[in-house]
Amino acid sequence: MTLPLVPPMLATPGRLPPAAQDERWAYETKQDGQRVMVYLPGDGNVLLRARSGEDITAAYPELRPLGGALGTTPAVLDGEVLALDERGRADFQLLQSRMGLAHAPARAARRAARVPVHLVLFDVPFLGESLMRQPYVRRRGRLEELGLAGPHWSTPGAMTGHGAEALAATREHGLEGLVCKRLDSVYEPGVRSRAWIKIRNMRAEDVIIGGWLPGKGRLTGLPGAVLVGQRAGGRLRYVGGVGTGWSEAERTELAELLRAAVSSRCPFDPVPRIPDARWVLPRLVGEVSYSTRTRAGMLRQPSWLRLRPDLTPEESAADLPEGSGSGG
Template identity: 65%
Template sequence: MVTLPRIAPMLATPGSLPPEAVEDRWAFEVKYDGQRAMVYLPGDGTVSLRARSGADITAAYPELTGLGSALDSPAILDGEIVALDSEGRSDFERLQSRMGLAGSPTKAARMAQVVPAHLILFDAVHLNHSLVRLPYTQRRALLEDLDLDGAHWSTPAAVVGHGAQALEMTRTAGLEGVLAKRLTSVYEPGVRSRAWIKIRHVRTADVIVGGWVPGRGRLAGLPGALLVGEWHEGALRYVGSVGTGWSDTERTTLAGLLQVAAIDECPFDEAPAVAGARWVLPRLVGEVRYVTRTRAGRLRHPSWHRLRPDLAPDGTT
């Protein structure tokens, strides 16, 4: 039996598109919103899936076990497990119902019928021997030569150059963004590298601050997170917790404003289940950046951008 080496996934750095003058030195792939997975194929018909943490998640995705018979020689591939919506877009909220089921094979098998998973393959890091020192172009060519396209796995195309067009295409299609990968880059296990750059479509929203949670340690007495909402049919609906994006000065300014606006009752139509929450009059308006929303309207990956004193709490200027 072949024992394959454990390889940690290479990670991308958030950033912007490479300059147009050098974009022909980069490949662009669609960025999918799912669960990263290193795929171990010993060549004996079996498959093992490891999460970014190294945890064995094979049992959570029984529909992917068929990939083990697709290759008869040892391989380690890098990919992303996604759940696709009716338009073929990765939907992280759908995938969440599949995650964490590695210890419940019966439930995982049942959920596989309801929310099937799909494995997006985008790199080959071992084929009989290590490929990590090979440039991206050679690894990518070797991956594509495997012709791994099935009902539950595929190898989507990568395009060299044309970064702005690729990014706009993903925006129009409602996808998360693109990954730019330097053509000459080697595979750096466990490293967050500038050779891979993730460019997300960032959305903004004007929100009403309805509460906050105090920080800890040096942030004691200052906001560790803001609880924000939006008006909907005359009621303030909670849309999420924002805990990043401030400078120390902005955090101190917000702390003063929150203290002045303190009230005893929750201003949201339904109180969020947030431990230690403190409530404020819903009169502070802020602008936040976020990646996407859940079907319930909650903001995913929100970060604070700025106060909007030019806007009234009801959204008027």
């Protein structure tokens, strides 16, 4: 049969539901991968579409056997493709080596042998008929009844209630975060809904500003991003650019401080390859939040928190293990 095209329902960033409403919500681990809609027409084939709607089936050849997992029952499944590290945790940097190969099936097959992926499934908006108007709790029950567990796919559990404990567990185990889903929520294709709330675990550390990038448009004359580093082995190693998190007043204040610290020499070792970079003396300490680090020690999704005028670069607690950092 011809399956309906179902854009994925999206979660809204937010906080845990109030404690008084805790039992009205289910909690799932937030995964760090590529969102996919899985189309199983019931003839042994499988079609994977990215959030954009692009056909990415050929990028993940190890998922083809999923086409026969439900026999002749047509279905549309919602899930996320992950690449797992040696500890069994999702590693987006590993996954990036698999993404973008939908039009290069031979390369995709070679990469699959070295970096296999795993598909986690968490919803079923269509199963022989549309389930999108049914509540989440009923759809979730139907999904779990399917028993979809294979060499490259699984259906992780969801917890009803105990949201604070679930969030604490993701932090304790170094996971990306939590998705809260209201038990009575219908499936809203393509909608960023308040019925699903995502909470990302963020870390915070001190960094040393070594440069900046000029802003554009309304930010002309102000820093568009600051270039930051942390100490490692006696050197200041570049760990990323931070371009969000400021108010207009904070950005203006920072611009004045950067102009007073201008330098012709890059303080990072090794020097990162960053076009249009402006360098400063490494004497300003700030605090940033971020989600995870890449294997090279770079900060992922960094956001500015505050200046730390109470700290000198020598007093900054930020310190990378030897071997971390990137040359750009």
